[in-house]
Amino acid sequence: MAAQIIDGKEIARKVRERLIPRVANLQQQGVAPCLAVILVGTDPASVSYVTAKERALAEVGMTSRDIRLPADTTEEALLEHIRDLNGDPAVHGILVQLPLPSHIDEERILMAIDPAKDVDGFHPLSVGNMVLGRKTFLPCTPHGVLVLLRELGIPTKGAHAVVVGRSNIVGRPLANLLSGKDINATVTVCHTGTRDLASFTRQADILIAAVGRPHLITADMVKPGAVVIDVGVNRVEDPQSKKGYRLVGDVDFDAVLQVASYITPVPGGVGPMTIAMLLQNVLEAAESRLGPVCR
Ligand code: GUN
Numbered sequence: 001m002a003a004q005i006i007d008g009k010e011i012a013r014k015v016r017e018r019l020i021p022r023v024a025n026l027q028q029q030g031v032a033p034c035l036a037v038i039l040v041g042t043d044p045a046s047v048s049y050v051t052a053k054e055r056a057l058a059e060v061g062m063t064s065r066d067i068r069l070p071a072d073t074t075e076e077a078l079l080e081h082i083r084d085l086n087g088d089p090a091v092h093g094i095l096v097q098l099p100l101p102s103h104i105d106e107e108r109i110l111m112a113i114d115p116a117k118d119v120d121g122f123h124p125l126s127v128g129n130m131v132l133g134r135k136t137f138l139p140c141t142p143h144g145v146l147v148l149l150r151e152l153g154i155p156t157k158g159a160h161a162v163v164v165g166r167s168n169i170v171g172r173p174l175a176n177l178l179s180g181k182d183i184n185a186t187v188t189v190c191h192t193g194t195r196d197l198a199s200f201t202r203q204a205d206i207l208i209a210a211v212g213r214p215h216l217i218t219a220d221m222v223k224p225g226a227v228v229i230d231v232g233v234n235r236v237e238d239p240q241s242k243k244g245y246r247l248v249g250d251v252d253f254d255a256v257l258q259v260a261s262y263i264t265p266v267p268g269g270v271g272p273m274t275i276a277m278l279l280q281n282v283l284e285a286a287e288s289r290l291g292p293v294c295r
Contacts (some may be wrong), residue, residue, distance in 0.1 A: 003228070003260040011151045012272035015131040016060055019283050023061045026286055033062040033286035035119065036085045040078065040104070041071035045235065053214070056275045062282060065091060067187070075104045078276065079112050092286040095117035095278070097168070097274070119281035122168070125277040130177055137281050142174035144273025145229055146183065152262065154206070154227055161185040162200055164217070165210035170231050174208060198222070205248050209250035219255035228260040231270050
């Protein structure tokens with residue numbers, strides 16, 4: 001039997017819907033939750049991600065401050081923008097879209113963001129708090145994957161989760177969160193140095209692909225009945241398409257569909273969840289400004 005295709009758009013819509021009364025509550029108190037979004041350069045994928053994030057904010061009644069800078073912006077000029085936004089009480093969250101041009105030190109930029117406004121969860125303080133299991137802004141894509149699993153009622157306790165990829169944005173934090181006491185999965189992390197990748201992926205009850213290589217995960221690499229979460233977003237040439245390309249994940253979707261129990265599509269799987277969790281973080285940044293929140 002073919003796998004159930006996970007409708008990330010629908011689950012993300014449910015998450016967003018739960019935010020709307022909380023946004024209204026803040027608005028009644030005179031607070032308009034606001035995310036500053038900085039994009040350096042004009043990378044087409046980054047432009048489309050940033051546009052999607054800003055549109056989603058507006059849809060739930062939050063605002064964004066859109067800061068687009070030329071690709072040759074200096075590190076110092078970017079830091080100056082961040083310092084201004086750190087000190088601006090009308091701004092609750094700051095997001096610097098990655099990747100940055102190679103002449104800019106990404107780590108220095110992320111460390112300059114006030115941790116209270118770090119809605120991406122990329123600041124070392126946020127990462128440290130996450131690893132220690134303390135309350136903090138969780139990075140949006142890993143958090144979105146956890147919420148997907150929870151909303152679908154997929155059992156994680158004692159499950160073997162295999163994460164393919166060790167990026168700071170997805171693989172590393174996701175592996176860490178999955179091994180936490182509340183999720184309680186047994187986690188294996190695979191990466192470019194892994195010998196015989198398939199021998200690991202075949203053991204996964206939950207297989208997460210986050211490497212950025214189209215169709216890396218083939219059907220023979222998946223245990224029958226596994227849950228397959230595809231975080232990859234890759235543009236591949238497609239002369240048939242109007243844009244000249246189409247988006248595919250890291251998983252050979254059509255083939256793996258026949259083996260897995262659940263599978264996320266690309267697009268329409270993890271992507272919408274990333275945005276929903278970003279909105280939640282911005283809202284929580286704005287709520288926490290009003291003092292301790294009782295929920
Ligand atoms: N680039 C790819 N994913 C992300 C993300 O979640 N946040 C930011 N800031 N940049 C990204």
